[in-house]
Amino acid sequence: MAASAPDEKKTPRTEKGRRTLRKLLDAAAGEFGDHGFHEASISSITRRAGVALGTFYTYFDSKDEIFRALVADMSESVKRAAREAIAPEMGALEVERAALEAFLRFAGEHKEVYRIIDEAEFVDPRSYRMHYETVGARIIERLEKGGDSGAMREGLGEIEAWALMGMNVFLGLRYAIWRGEGDPDAAEVAEAANRMLQSGIGRSTD
Amino acid sequence: MAASAPDEKKTPRTEKGRRTLRKLLDAAAGEFGDHGFHEASISSITRRAGVALGTFYTYFDSKDEIFRALVADMSESVKRAAREAIAPEMGALEVERAALEAFLRFAGEHKEVYRIIDEAEFVDPRSYRMHYETVGARIIERLEKGGDSGAMREGLGEIEAWALMGMNVFLGLRYAIWRGEGDPDAAEVAEAANRMLQSGIGRSTD
Numbered sequence: 256m257a258a259s260a261p262d263e264k265k266t267p268r269t270e271k272g273r274r275t276l277r278k279l280l281d282a283a284a285g286e287f288g289d290h291g292f293h294e295a296s297i298s299s300i301t302r303r304a305g306v307a308l309g310t311f312y313t314y315f316d317s318k319d320e321i322f323r324a325l326v327a328d329m330s331e332s333v334k335r336a337a338r339e340a341i342a343p344e345m346g347a348l349e350v351e352r353a354a355l356e357a358f359l360r361f362a363g364e365h366k367e368v369y370r371i372i373d374e375a376e377f378v379d380p381r382s383y384r385m386h387y388e389t390v391g392a393r394i395i396e397r398l399e400k401g402g403d404s405g406a407m408r409e410g411l412g413e414i415e416a417w418a419l420m421g422m423n424v425f426l427g428l429r430y431a432i433w434r435g436e437g438d439p440d441a442a443e444v445a446e447a448a449n450r451m452l453q454s455g456i457g458r459s460t461d
Numbered sequence: 462m463a464a465s466a467p468d469e470k471k472t473p474r475t476e477k478g479r480r481t482l483r484k485l486l487d488a489a490a491g492e493f494g495d496h497g498f499h500e501a502s503i504s505s506i507t508r509r510a511g512v513a514l515g516t517f518y519t520y521f522d523s524k525d526e527i528f529r530a531l532v533a534d535m536s537e538s539v540k541r542a543a544r545e546a547i548a549p550e551m552g553a554l555e556v557e558r559a560a561l562e563a564f565l566r567f568a569g570e571h572k573e574v575y576r577i578i579d580e581a582e583f584v585d586p587r588s589y590r591m592h593y594e595t596v597g598a599r600i601i602e603r604l605e606k607g608g609d610s611g612a613m614r615e616g617l618g619e620i621e622a623w624a625l626m627g628m629n630v631f632l633g634l635r636y637a638i639w640r641g642e643g644d645p646d647a648a649e650v651a652e653a654a655n656r657m658l659q660s661g662i663g664r665s666t667d
Contacts, residue, residue: 373582377497405664414654415662439620451661452662455657455659456607457612457659
């Protein structure tokens with residue numbers, strides 16, 4: 256983990272520094288999202304960010320390094336989007352519904368998130384794996400809480416967490432990234448997925 | 462669709478031709494799986510296949526073309542692996558269990574399948590999307606059959622199909638590609654996922 260953390264001396268200490276870093280990461284998201292890692296260039300990123308080329312090197316050593324920082328940043332944004340949609344009074348299944356709906360909206364507004372995280376599989380496999388392992392670990396915690404509260408059955412773990420993560424990722428791919436006219440909206444998709452999560456797709460026997 | 466179908470004059474008409482094409486595709490799977498699209502070369506593929514460089518061009522015009530053919534071929538192999546595991550007497554939910562177990566075994570034995578299909582998102586986005594849309598359409602059919610037979614609830618459709626596809630893809634990523642020591646085997650993973658599919662993860666109220 257240490258190796259992928261930003262160099263300490265490069266972590267901005269001032270508000271202005273933090274704003275510049277934010278501009279660079281947003282510009283990188285646009286540049287990598289539009290052109291992919293290999294076609295993207297540091298000079299295009301600084302041009303998009305409206306900062307001098309030299310400023311880039313105050314924060315990052317290379318294109319690889321800003322890409323890695325961007326994957327971590329996007330991973331964090333996805334987490335934040337889901338977390339902001341969750342209220343303390345929600346039950347464990349309602350939390351999953353709200354988190355998915357928020358994720359679908361986030362992905363619809365930031366379509367580059369799929370391309371960038373997916374490209375990490377090739378550009379920076381460690382970041383790619385860390386992203387999913389981190390999300391998976393967070394879901395395991397929620398499922399355990401759900402078991403404790405009585406909203407979910409007990410004994411849920413990693414298998415169910417990865418299954419749930421896969422559901423969410425693919426629903427985002429289909430209904431946010433590849434969204435077509437007349438497709439159900441984020442609330443409808445999250446509702447249907449939540450019903451499936453709650454009680455499955457088997458015919459109930461009563 | 463027509464544009465991605467192999468050139469008719471290049472479709473082998475003899476058994477020997479079909480064997481050579483198979484050798485080229487298998488060699489391409491190894492080469493693209495080991496090195497990725499950009500680092501892979503036609504000469505390495507023919508060397509792996511044990512055929513003359515010129516032979517390559519009897520079947521494909523370019524590295525792009527064999528990559529595209531390989532994605533279609535892998536898509537077909539994944540389908541075949543699932544289909545071979547399914548017996549006519551199985552109920553709709555048992556079909557899903559068997560198909561997932563077969564897919565997990567297939568992915569464990571052909572780990573390059575993830576890297577190659579995932580790289581198609583960047584090398585040949587149309588093949589990438591077509592792969593998932595084709596699998597999704599096949600799952601929709603199975604869910605409809607499940608509704609008709611009474612094993613699954615009625616009204617299942619594209620949302621549930623993409624959710625199910627995502628479950629399977631991510632369980633393969635975690636338990637076939639990133640498999641660790643002591644992890645549950647394909648049968649156990651498929652069993653747990655199938656329980657989730659059948660009746661969800663909510664606490665049953667009876």
